[in-house]
Amino acid sequence: MSARGDEHWMALEGGADGSPGDGAYVSRFAAIGASIPQRRLTTDELMASTKYRTDIELEQLTGVRERHIVGEGEDSYTLALAAARDALAHADCAAADLDMLLVSSISRHVGGLRLQLEPPLNVALKAALGAEHALGLDISNACAGMMTGVFLLNDLIRQGRIRRGMVVSGEYISELGRNAAQVIRTVMDDELASLTLGDAGAAAILERAPQGAPGIEVAGFTTLSEHSRLCVAFPSPVGPGVMMHTDARGIHRVATEEAVPMLREVLDQAGLKFDEIDYLIPHQTSARAIRKASEVFSESFASTPKHVVVTVDELGNTASTTHFVALHKYLTEGRFAPEDRVLLLSLASGLEVGIVIFTVDELVGRYGHHH
Amino acid sequence: MGTIIEAAAAVEAAPWPGALGLADAAAQLCLERARRTAEEVDLLINAGVYNDRGISEPAIASLIQEDIGANPEQQPGTGQGTFSFDVRNGGCGMLSGIQLADGLLASKTVKLALVVASDIDPEPGVSEGFGFPPVGGAVLVSADDSRAGFTAFRCVTFPEFAGLYTSSVVWRDDIRPDPGDPGRNVLTVEIAESYAEQALVCAESTVRELAADSRLDLAEVDWLVATASVPGFAAELAQRLGLSADRVASPPEVLAGTHTAALAVALQSARLEPGTTTLFVSVGAGITVVAALYRG
Numbered sequence: 242m243s244a245r246g247d248e249h250w251m252a253l254e255g256g257a258d259g260s261p262g263d264g265a266y267v268s269r270f271a272a273i274g275a276s277i278p279q280r281r282l283t284t285d286e287l288m289a290s291t292k293y294r295t296d297i298e299l300e301q302l303t304g305v306r307e308r309h310i311v312g313e314g315e316d317s318y319t320l321a322l323a324a325a326r327d328a329l330a331h332a333d334c335a336a337a338d339l340d341m342l343l344v345s346s347i348s349r350h351v352g353g354l355r356l357q358l359e360p361p362l363n364v365a366l367k368a369a370l371g372a373e374h375a376l377g378l379d380i381s382n383a384c385a386g387m388m389t390g391v392f393l394l395n396d397l398i399r400q401g402r403i404r405r406g407m408v409v410s411g412e413y414i415s416e417l418g419r420n421a422a423q424v425i426r427t428v429m430d431d432e433l434a435s436l437t438l439g440d441a442g443a444a445a446i447l448e449r450a451p452q453g454a455p456g457i458e459v460a461g462f463t464t465l466s467e468h469s470r471l472c473v474a475f476p477s478p479v480g481p482g483v484m485m486h487t488d489a490r491g492i493h494r495v496a497t498e499e500a501v502p503m504l505r506e507v508l509d510q511a512g513l514k515f516d517e518i519d520y521l522i523p524h525q526t527s528a529r530a531i532r533k534a535s536e537v538f539s540e541s542f543a544s545t546p547k548h549v550v551v552t553v554d555e556l557g558n559t560a561s562t563t564h565f566v567a568l569h570k571y572l573t574e575g576r577f578a579p580e581d582r583v584l585l586l587s588l589a590s591g592l593e594v595g596i597v598i599f600t601v602d603e604l605v606g607r608y609g610h611h612h
Numbered sequence: 613m614g615t616i617i618e619a620a621a622a623v624e625a626a627p628w629p630g631a632l633g634l635a636d637a638a639a640q641l642c643l644e645r646a647r648r649t650a651e652e653v654d655l656l657i658n659a660g661v662y663n664d665r666g667i668s669e670p671a672i673a674s675l676i677q678e679d680i681g682a683n684p685e686q687q688p689g690t691g692q693g694t695f696s697f698d699v700r701n702g703g704c705g706m707l708s709g710i711q712l713a714d715g716l717l718a719s720k721t722v723k724l725a726l727v728v729a730s731d732i733d734p735e736p737g738v739s740e741g742f743g744f745p746p747v748g749g750a751v752l753v754s755a756d757d758s759r760a761g762f763t764a765f766r767c768v769t770f771p772e773f774a775g776l777y778t779s780s781v782v783w784r785d786d787i788r789p790d791p792g793d794p795g796r797n798v799l800t801v802e803i804a805e806s807y808a809e810q811a812l813v814c815a816e817s818t819v820r821e822l823a824a825d826s827r828l829d830l831a832e833v834d835w836l837v838a839t840a841s842v843p844g845f846a847a848e849l850a851q852r853l854g855l856s857a858d859r860v861a862s863p864p865e866v867l868a869g870t871h872t873a874a875l876a877v878a879l880q881s882a883r884l885e886p887g888t889t890t891l892f893v894s895v896g897a898g899i900t901v902v903a904a905l906y907r908g
Contacts (some may be wrong), residue, residue: 245711248691248692249692249697250653250686250687250691250692250693251693252655252692252693252695252716252721252722253721254719254721271729322881332616347668347669348668349668354782354783355780355781355782356668356780356781356782356797357778357779357780358661358662358779358780358781358799359661359702359777359778359801359896359897360702360774360777360778360896360897360898360899360900361700361701361897361898361900363769364769364771364773364774364897364898364900365663365771367769367771368769368771376767377727377767377769377900378699378701378708378767379699379700380697380698380699380700381668381669381671381697381698381699381700382670382671382697382698383669383670383671384669385697386697389697391651393712393715393716396715396716396719397715399719400715400718400719402715402718422662434733449620462695462698463686463693463694464656464671464673464674464677464693464694464695465684465685465693465694465695466674466675466677466678466682466684466694466696467678467684467685469670469674469675469677469678469684470670470678471670472670472677473669473670474667474668474669475665475666475667475668476665476781476797477797478793478796480783480794480795481782481783481797482783482797483668487667501687502686503686546840557715569856582831589670590669590670590674591671591674591696592668592674593670593671593674593696593697
């Protein structure tokens with residue numbers, strides 16, 4: 242229940258109820274890590290590899306020019322591990338200081354395209370990082386997995402149950418594009434979205450903020466499961482790895498529509514207007530989808546965030562890692578000012594709607610930039 | 613204030629087939645037993661590992677949410693929706709799910725959480741080493757101001773034993789069920805003989821740490837709910853801990869090897885009355901142990 246006494250649709254942490262309340266803390270991002278494979282695959286190269294001749298203008302349709310793909314010896318696990326180490330290198334804590342380690346990859350490839358179901362990936366990651374005190378746990382929530390991890394860690398840090406935690410994800414998903422290239426014939430094919438995917442790892446460390454310091458203002462999540470069957474992935478019948486069937490137009494349409502009242506709810510909870518957001522980082526499916534959704538949002542709120550972040554052109558859709566890969570890129574490029582307010586918007590298969598609003602603050606300094 | 617168990621349920625058959633059918637049926641039976649409706653559930657966690665076709669997205673929890681009608685559609689201004697996601701923590705998943713629910717209940721972010729799990733062989737006749745019975749289980753938890761409920765959790769991983777229990781899906785060129793198939797993605801589950809013994813050792817040390825931290829005399833334990841996806845585990849753990857056999861919540865023999873739903877299966881034979889103390893122990897691949905203390 243909010244301070245106004247009316248119920249909200251999303252599960253919400255923070256905001257108008259009084260944040261922090263008595264005995265509660267503020268949580269903040271202590272560091273963001275990323276691991277982008279060296280190898281690149283252009284959309285031209287991928288489309289030249291299709292089994293059947295197609296006239297699909299994928300780059301024009303999606304804005305995806307290229308994506309990075311794993312090389313020899315890289316997989317979901319190695320991408321996650323490298324991203325976790327990168328995050329630790331930017332934080333002022335060690336792996337042994339982590340109270341919790343959540344792994345949220347959709348892909349679980351360890352040792353090439355060997356999809357590991359058990360043991361969970363956190364066991365090996367904890368050991369490799371030396372996070373011996375961390376409660377390890379694998380979670381899975383489609384492309385909203387890392388955001389789900391942030392939501393869970395934020396809640397535990399706010400209560401004082403933990404002081405510091407990491408969520409990490411390694412996505413080796415480029416084989417979905419390879420598998421799709423074996424079957425794709427037309428632009429209406431339900432494996433078209435698989436051709437936009439790229440590989441990447443990302444990690445986020447959350448910690449208790451010092452008293453008075455800014456951090457995560459509000460976080461919210463909900464699942465609108467009447468749309469749960471619009472994007473489904475499972476082991477492929479045509480080759481190693483996974484295949485994914487997506488009603489791309491359908492999921493984009495409902496995601497945009499459903500996001501509006503959820504954004505309104507979270508902004509109200511935070512006492513913010515849409516144009517008080519400096520950077521909106523949406524899930525990266527296609528440049529065109531992001532542009533169209535932004536137009537709908539602008540119309541609905543009669544205002545716009547100062548910037549809308551797009552990385553899908555050069556990285557493709559990197560599944561659960563997109564928001565954090567984008568954050569990492571902007572931090573390392575020195576694009577943020579400490580006072581910038583960022584809104585992360587997750588729209589994922591489920592249909593999962595997740596929103597996190599935070600102030601960048603001293604994260605800027607942890608990447609060698611001082612404004 | 614504590615997180616309490618309102619009801620548990622397990623099913624071996626469902627009106628419609630597959631892991632999803634079992635999960636849906638267990639969820640519905642559990643809600644019925646607690647006299648709750650699906651709309652009241654605002655957190656739904658699925659902890660099953662082996663589902664129909666090996667779906668990796670969306671979260672299976674979102675499919676269950678839609679099937680049981682837990683606020684699948686947005687109706688702004690009419691109440692709270694439901695948040696669904698999956699925990700993938702092998703045989704410890706249900707207890708891990710309860711631990712996550714405990715956190716979100718304590719902060720009042722949610723009010724009623726349903727933790728569901730089920731497993732089936734995704735491709736009978738093709739998969740190798742899959743021996744878990746098809747079972748669905750569900751546990752419903754909420755916050756209660758007047759009861760202690762779950763008072764402590766302890767989660768420990770033993771990576772040195774990771775090789776004792778592995779399961780993966782790998783492309784095999786040599787397996788072609790239908791002529792013309794290029795090959796097949798095949799699920800293989802491998803559990804070493806020594807896993808059962810090692811699971812006991814890891815479980816015992818974790819329980820003794822939990823007991824020491826919680827100042828618990830093991831003689832106070834009224835119920836032991838212990839699972840490791842292998843038959844006989846709970847009885848042997850009870851012996852190691854010095855607990856008499858009548859305190860073990862034992863599933864029927866045919867369900868003794870139940871995987872992720874085992875906790876719900878075992879809970880059905882325990883009576884968590886006020887004043888009782890229950891020790892939960894789940895062991896899974898990793899080796900991972902999650903132990904918890906519950907005061908009824």
